[in-house]
Amino acid sequence: MRALEQAMRDKARELLASGQVRLVLGYEAGSVPFRTAPAFIEAPADAERLVWNPFCTNNLAVYLPAAVGAGRVAVMAKGCDARSIVTLIQEHQVPRERVVILGVPCTGMAETARLAGADGSLHGIAVTWDGDGTLGLRDADGERSVAVRDVLQERCRLCEHNTPALTDEMLGEAAPPMPGAAEPFAAVKALASRPVEERRAYWRAQVERCIRCYACRAACPACYCRTCFMDKAAPRWASKANTADESWMFHAGRAFHLAGRCVECGECERVCPMGIPISALNRMLDREVRERFGYTAGLDPDGVAPLGTFRPEDPDPAGSEER
């Protein structure tokens, strides 16, 4: 992994110095431990700022549509990020020739909440990474090690595409599969099997907590509409009132707008300040799309999302055979 970090810096420096790109998107040290920040590297000398560790969680594809306007952009792409980039290419938001995809094989990002001390806080904890699979934590109570594999973000644990699909260049060897990749929809199936009244109460309780900060929308590379349906006044799909009704419209509507397009990067859920399980909603539709149309988002830049096409042999709605 240290080699990967060095490869990132070397590649960034080379691409910028040669003028092949005008910007490199990557990760740099955050303002606190346990965090990195998205890095916007324009000068070859700044390539030293790039880092790679189990806290490089942001989906950098979200910055691409704006960034490619001024020239070619190179981006450090984990598996999920690369799939987002493919979706953006499919939807003509990013021209293929304007982006240099530097594939980063990923063994998963750490769930920072699970690294907290006995008091539930991350405050005062120093963290080191051995460049492989172990984090060292040191606080007032002493030192402890934690295997990254034991504190994975759920969306990483379930990831089926942790080695990027489409790249211009891979910066490392293919990564081993993630532990939960064989059962990516276990939680969705469990919730779907609950009685409908229970699901109604569950989602009502979840959307009630929404403060409509739209952090989920801002973090999502697939949400690039200039005017979101929630901000339209005519037709007015939902008011600005922060009631459960209006928030329900937001979550139901956004989930549907992502059907067949979401790559399950999990950033929406991670950035939600209220802990709403947004990816439980997105994943449900991803499963439907996969089962009905055999389609997974972000794998084929020449593909068409399933709702943008049809087949004459698509199944008719249930019950419509009655005459």
Next chain:
Amino acid sequence: MADIRTAAQQTAKERATVQTAWEPLIVAFLCNWCSYAGADLAGSSRLAYPPNVRVVRVPCSGRVNPLFIMSCFKKGFDGVLVAGCHPGDCHYVKGNYYARRRMPLAQELLEYMGVEPGRVRFDWVSAAESGRFAQVVQSLTEQVRALGPFAVNKSHI
């Protein structure tokens, strides 16, 4: 849509002040060329069907945005019908093919979020199928009646 909202609010007031039995309120998005014409034929043939349906005429079932269906439930309706031309008969050639992918996905999402199966129906009704229209509305009304008023979002009541 303003008319429909007023009707729903009036019905809510009636429920609150006058002890009227609850009647399902269902919105039907009917495509102009097939299902709306079928409904019209049912009417001019004096075929009896439940009065619980409020019709919204759209050019094509492919025009129906899933947000319409979500809006109906947010506003307090109890059921939604979307009816279009049979596959192959779409006036705009392929609008109903898109609807055939879009509508079942919308139904699945709503069901996952707690809208009981049976409240949203997507079906084909041709311009000649007046009897079928009446039968579809009859069976949907009975299903929704059995399910009761749609109860998810009552923060305004």
